[in-house]
Amino acid sequence: MRFYKPARAKETRRGYFSYLTEAVGNLVTYYDHKGYNSDLILYFDLWDMPGYGSGNMFDVAFEKQDHDDYKNNKYENIEYYQPGINTYQTYFDNDLRLKTEQIIAKHYIINGDIKKLLYNRFINYDLSKTIGVHYRTTDITLHHPIVHINKIFEAIEAEEFDHIFLATDSKNEYFKFKQRYGEKLLFFDRTASEDSMVFFSKKNPQILIEEHIKELVFSVFALSQTRKLICTRSNVSTFSILSNSNLDFTILT
Numbered sequence: 001m002r003f004y005k006p007a008r009a010k011e012t013r014r015g016y017f018s019y020l021t022e023a024v025g026n027l028v029t030y031y032d033h034k035g036y037n038s039d040l041i042l043y044f045d046l047w048d049m050p051g052y053g054s055g056n057m058f059d060v061a062f063e064k065q066d067h068d069d070y071k072n073n074k075y076e077n078i079e080y081y082q083p084g085i086n087t088y089q090t091y092f093d094n095d096l097r098l099k100t101e102q103i104i105a106k107h108y109i110i111n112g113d114i115k116k117l118l119y120n121r122f123i124n125y126d127l128s129k130t131i132g133v134h135y136r137t138t139d140i141t142l143h144h145p146i147v148h149i150n151k152i153f154e155a156i157e158a159e160e161f162d163h164i165f166l167a168t169d170s171k172n173e174y175f176k177f178k179q180r181y182g183e184k185l186l187f188f189d190r191t192a193s194e195d196s197m198v199f200f201s202k203k204n205p206q207i208l209i210e211e212h213i214k215e216l217v218f219s220v221f222a223l224s225q226t227r228k229l230i231c232t233r234s235n236v237s238t239f240s241i242l243s244n245s246n247l248d249f250t251i252l253t
Contacts, residue, residue: 025083061217100242132226
């Protein structure tokens with residue numbers, strides 16, 4: 001079967017992982033009905049999204065899709081299979097995560113650029129001794145209250161670690177982590193916002209947009225390989241949790 005994930009509500013400038021994480025829920029519903037050995041092709045029809053530049057934003061960080069096959073064959077809308085996952089929930093049982101881990105491994109294959117980032121950036125660090133932290137403070141207020149940074153610090157310092165890998169959309173928050181943890185902090189994203197505006201709400205050159213997408217996808221897969229993930233509610237954190245059924249995590253609210 002061939003399905004596509006549409007660019008629904010693109011005018012609202014939804015977050016990159018709002019589409020990708022939502023699609024995991026669609027796929028869970030499909031496979032629960034049809035069986036996990038079903039042969040399914042999923043095409044992400046995410047072309048020319050406001051704030052994301054030209055082209056298909058899925059192809060920036062994942063293996064390139066077969067656009068000709070999509071144009072020349074009938075694809076059904078995967079959203080017919082309503083997601084049974086609330087991507088903002090704070091608990092995901094292991095039975096579900098075993099399913100989503102399999103789904104993500106099949107349908108979200110990162111490209112060579114992301115593989116290089118994961119290898120080169122962590123070659124000198126042991127992720128099994130690294131705490132992952134995802135902390136959003138820009139447009140997350142549209143969905144949830146911001147968790148105070150001291151609550152994040154308390155959760156980190158209850159753990160043993162050699163390093164902390166931080167993913168955040170705000171350079172202001174990065175500076176607070178850097179001041180507290182110094183050389184133990186790992187942070188790579190040059191595209192994090194310097195103000196309260198989310199990246200995709202601004203007008204950015206195509207090359208910077210693509211860099212930002214790659215940083216997002218890199219961060220999601222890096223967080224999923226850390227010893228423990230400490231995070232707040234978001235589609236990015238949820239995708240990391242769903243991609244690795246062995247990942248220990250705490251979602252703070």
